[in-house]
Amino acid sequence: MYAIVDIAGQQIKVEKDQKVFVHRLEGGEGSKVEFNEVLLLDDKGKVKIGTPIVEGVLVKATILSHLKGDKVIVFKKKRRKGYKVTNGHRQYLTEILIDSIGAKGKAEAKVKKVAVADAGAVKKEEVKPKAETEAKAKAKEEVKKVVKTEPKTEAKKEEKKEAVAAAVAVKKEEVKPKTEAKKKEKKEAVAAAGAVKKEEVKPKAETEAKAKAKEEVKKVVKTEPKTEAKKEEKKEAVADAGAVKKEEIKPKAKAAPKSTTDVKEKLKKIMDAKAEADSKVEAKSKEENKTEKK
Numbered sequence: 486m487y488a489i490v491d492i493a494g495q496q497i498k499v500e501k502d503q504k505v506f507v508h509r510l511e512g513g514e515g516s517k518v519e520f521n522e523v524l525l526l527d528d529k530g531k532v533k534i535g536t537p538i539v540e541g542v543l544v545k546a547t548i549l550s551h552l553k554g555d556k557v558i559v560f561k562k563k564r565r566k567g568y569k570v571t572n573g574h575r576q577y578l579t580e581i582l583i584d585s586i587g588a589k590g591k592a593e594a595k596v597k598k599v600a601v602a603d604a605g606a607v608k609k610e611e612v613k614p615k616a617e618t619e620a621k622a623k624a625k626e627e628v629k630k631v632v633k634t635e636p637k638t639e640a641k642k643e644e645k646k647e648a649v650a651a652a653v654a655v656k657k658e659e660v661k662p663k664t665e666a667k668k669k670e671k672k673e674a675v676a677a678a679g680a681v682k683k684e685e686v687k688p689k690a691e692t693e694a695k696a697k698a699k700e701e702v703k704k705v706v707k708t709e710p711k712t713e714a715k716k717e718e719k720k721e722a723v724a725d726a727g728a729v730k731k732e733e734i735k736p737k738a739k740a741a742p743k744s745t746t747d748v749k750e751k752l753k754k755i756m757d758a759k760a761e762a763d764s765k766v767e768a769k770s771k772e773e774n775k776t777e778k779k
Contacts, residue, residue: 486529488586490544491522499544499583509577512548518581520544526587542587549580 487500493508510518523542526533533539554576561570 486586487527488523488542488544489525490520491524492520496524499586501583501586503583504549504580505546505583506554506578506580508579509551510548510579510581514548514550516548517584518546518548520546523587528587544586545584546581547584549582551577551579554578 487498490497490499493510495507497505497507499505512518521543523539523544524535524537526539526542557574559572559574562568
């Protein structure tokens with residue numbers, strides 16, 4: 486007889502009087518432990534597969550000791566980053582001894598089911614009369630409330646409607662004369678303002694037109710003689726300037742060229758000055774040579 490049990494997240498095949506190492510469990514050494522998540526049960530060739538658990542089966546065990554598993558080295562590396570980390574890990578474990586599989590679990594499960602069924606039947610019998618009595622009491626109370634409230638509410642609604650209608654009628658009567666009077670006043674004010682504006686616009690337009698015409702006539706009269714006098718003055722000034730320029734240009738054009746004799750005399754003077762300077766330089770050099778020989 487064996488079973489496959491879920492113990493601390495591990496599915497383990499278990500038999501009676503077997504020692505098993507599982508993840509750390511709560512409880513001290515020697516304490517009893519029960520596992521009810523049985524996934525499969527084989528009882529002398531009769532296999533029961535749970536959906537997902539086989540009901541009515543219980544596995545009992547005792548805790549023998551708490552210990553650590555073998556060391557596991559955890560090495561981490563990231564290439565081209567210079568990252569290397571090594572760590573060690575030892576898993577916390579618990580050693581248990583399997584005492585029994587499923588015999589007492591079935592009886593307990595049957596007893597629990599019977600007890601639950603009896604309790605459910607008793608509760609149903611108790612609930613029915615209570616529900617009936619409560620429903621009847623609620624129905625009576627609702628009928629009384631409706632009978633009491635209906636005439637009051639209808640009367641109140643009618644009174645409210647009448648009061649609202651009267652208030653609306655009064656407001657309309659008050660509003661109508663006020664609005665009509667305001668409209669008449671606005672129309673009269675607009676008409677009066679339009680008439681005043683028309684009267685003001687006509688004389689203004691006439692006076693402005695007359696003033697503009699007078700100003701244009703004055704400008705024409707003033708500008709005509711001035712422009713003619715200015716034109717004549719400009720013509721005279723241009724003629725005088727032209728005559729002066731011609732007189733200045735003529736003597737420059739008629740100026741006679743210098744004679745060749747004057748040019749030759751200047752060249753001779755320049756040549757003579759150069760010859761004198763050269764002679765002076767040669768005389769100085771000769772005197773210096775003499776002094777060096779002595």
